[in-house]
């Protein structure tokens with residue numbers, strides 16, 4: 001199967017003051033795959049996401065989406081091209097109720113264009129998306145004010161906001177962290193379904209066990225550099241990867 | 256909803272009154288009584304404001320009502336920008352001055368009649384103000400507040416230094432509104448229409464986008480929303496309101512000058528909004544109708560007026576930031592009573 | 597030569613004016629928009645003690661400084677403390693307090709008549725052929741001493757370093773047991789004293805009017821914005837930039853442009869480089 005490269009990062013480098021957050025990282029994201037990205041705290045994963053999505057401008061290097069340069073475009077332009085991301089520090093619209101949170105992406109030029117302005121009732125669409133992601137409608141969860149929602153729902157709201165954009169690529173920045181096994185269990189099938197529908201997903205995770213059930217390829221970052229890339233089982237056997245992780249979490253994966 | 260206050264034996268219980276389903280302005284009306292429950296406050300407001308000019312004893316107080324209308328509009332614009340878009344604009348006087356000077360120039364230099372200059376000043380002024388403020392849109396919080404505070408100060412000093420548009424003297428002998436009835440019955444409908452239009456706008460989808468911007472602009476960017484564009488839209492709306500009031504005031508007095516950029520026009524609307532209840536849109540308007548007549552009573556005493564409203568402003572923002580309207584709304588929608596436990 | 601010497605004097609005046617504002621913001625992240633009011637209040641207090649009640653100058657100065665410190669502390673303790681961290685409210689409330697003080701002074705009768713403080717020492721000297729009066733030399737002296745003392749305090753003493761640490765991360769400071777509220781209270785008291793001190797040395801050069809209060813606030817903000825809010829060294833350098841810029845503007849274009857310099861500087865800097873001319877890194881670039 002000839003795989004089509006959807007997104008490409010070429011030699012991206014970014015430093016903040018003296019801190020080298022991302023150093024000469026290159027990677028390719030193939031259409032329809034779920035790519036995992038792991039690395040210890042502060043290894044530059046979030047910064048890489050910011051570089052791709054335009055929130056941070058790289059010092060050097062470039063990002064290509066469908067072979068077109070998107071480096072330096074403003075974040076909202078990149079989002080409208082179909083690359084969306086969740087935020088590690090959740091960023092809900094806290095004064096709006098959960099389903100109204102989704103009105104914002106549903107109002108974006110991308111969605112309005114793709115539906116030809118005939119989206120119908122945005123509220124209904126929003127509630128459907130939320131229900132699918134596990135906001136129980138019967139318990140009126142989608143109607144709750146976002147600031148009153150517990151962490152589990154907020155993480156899922158982040159993902160829902162991406163889904164509402166009908167994106168081609170979703171980049172999830174640690175959406176599993178802080179969630180219970182049960183909550184993760186409701187999200188995994190959803191991610192798989194998205195993949196089936198053709199969405200490409202990049203997942204940044206510290207919860208390796210859950211991550212490895214979903215992905216077929218991982219990239220390891222350490223101190224901003226790409227340490228390894230490949231099939232999860234092989235990658236974690238590498239001594240330098242184990243060293244970067246100091247053993248603990250990696251051992252957990254192999255039960 | 257239960258709130259625990261004070262000792263354990265007694266607690267304050269709040270019960271929703273009126274309608275059963277009430278989520279973010281979505282009501283399920285099932286009877287005429289309920290419809291009345293919703294309409295009564297609105298009707299009172301509309302009729303009250305329309306009757307008000309008739310009740311004024313003399314020309315002086317009729318003028319006060321007109322000026323109050325001006326401040327009501329400015330407060331509305333401030334509240335909209337601050338609490339629905341997240342732009343804390345401390346420079347309402349900028350809009351005032353821009354609108355006022357444009358109408359003054361059109362009227363005195365080009366001899367255009369006021370039916371043309373007021374709309375022109377509103378639109379052109381709004382475009383101009385939006386362009387002036389647009390470089391500040393990426394700024395957040397305190398920085399935006401500081402720049403906007405400085406704009407009107409800079410504008411008046413520059414006009415003074417260049418000695419243009421009449422310099423410190425201003426432009427006198429401009430057209431005035433035909434009579435006081437025309438004056439009051441033009442500002443009050445504009446105020447009401449702006450109020451209800453903005454209230455409508457903020458509950459529409461585009462209003463939600465604006466509120467999203469305020470809550471979290473990064474997330475809005477990630478959702479494909481151009482921050483600059485939506486901030487520009489809302490600034491245009493707010494500055495159109497402000498520029499209209501500037502133009503109106505100029506033709507009320509037949510004079511345009513540097514005092515249009517005075518700090519009064521920036522701070523009084525903020526005071527009215529804070530006192531009336533930020534984020535309610537109606538509150539700031541009512542706040543203006545409480546505060547402005549009060550300050551007028553003090554006008555004879557010179558600057559004590561400014562001391563008075565400054566202290567009220569500081570007091571409210573520190574001790575009662577929710578303002579009168581939020582309090583009143585809660586009382587209207589809920590019973591509150593003590594129950595023994 | 598004259599331009600150089602008077603430029604330096606003007607710059608030190610700016611530094612003195614901005615010092616209090618910078619200190620308060622640097623320690624407690626509180627934009628104290630009542631700064632200009634404190635300045636002018638100190639001027640009128642000293643005037644009242646000195647010329648109204650006929651006390652001698654050391655007593656008047658010390659009394660005014662104590663009172664102004666008390667007012668600063670009280671404003672924090674009873675008002676601003678409740679809205680800490682809400683930046684918009686802090687600005688609006690402090691601006692309103694400042695307005696109330698200034699317009700209150702005007703109402704109390706401090707207008708029209710010319711009020712002025714006597715110079716400390718009569719006489720002039722010639723420096724490189726340029727006549728400079730003693731009062732301006734005193735300004736330079738006080739200014740330089742304060743700049744050095746405050747720099748040493750904030751950068752080389754334990755308390756100063758703790759205060760700066762607090763400014764950067766209040767949460768962490770709380771965890772380390774630093775009483776951030778008390779520190780902010782001290783900061784505001786100190787900041788007010790600095791405003792008062794500046795007033796007492798600078799005001800003898802001209803008249804005391806309420807309008808001065810507004811100009812002082814604008815200039816203080818301008819200095820801090822150019823130097824980057826919260827940056828101490830930046831503020832000092834910015835004073836020199838603004839001091840000379842204003843001097844040259846008045847000299848070349850005309851005195852009516854004097855205040856426009858500061859205002860335009862604020863607007864342009866905030867638009868072009870909000871973190872200040874001298875900030876090495878764009879701190880405003882928020883973490884995502």
Ligand SMILES: Nc1ncnc2c1ncn2[C@@H]1O[C@H](COP(=O)(O)OP(=O)(O)OP(=O)(O)O)[C@@H](O)[C@H]1O
Nearest residue numbers: 016019021040041042043044045046047048882883
């Ligand atoms: N806006 C910024 N300004 C300054 N330094 C930053 C900024 N963003 C990130 N850094 C630094 O860059 C480095 C990489 O941070 P990044 O957030 O990308 O790591 P991460 O892999 O996502 O870590 P985590 O697993 O904790 O989320 C860190 O040292 C961080 O302190």
Ligand SMILES: [Mg+2]
Nearest residue numbers: 045046047088
């Ligand atoms: Mg991260």
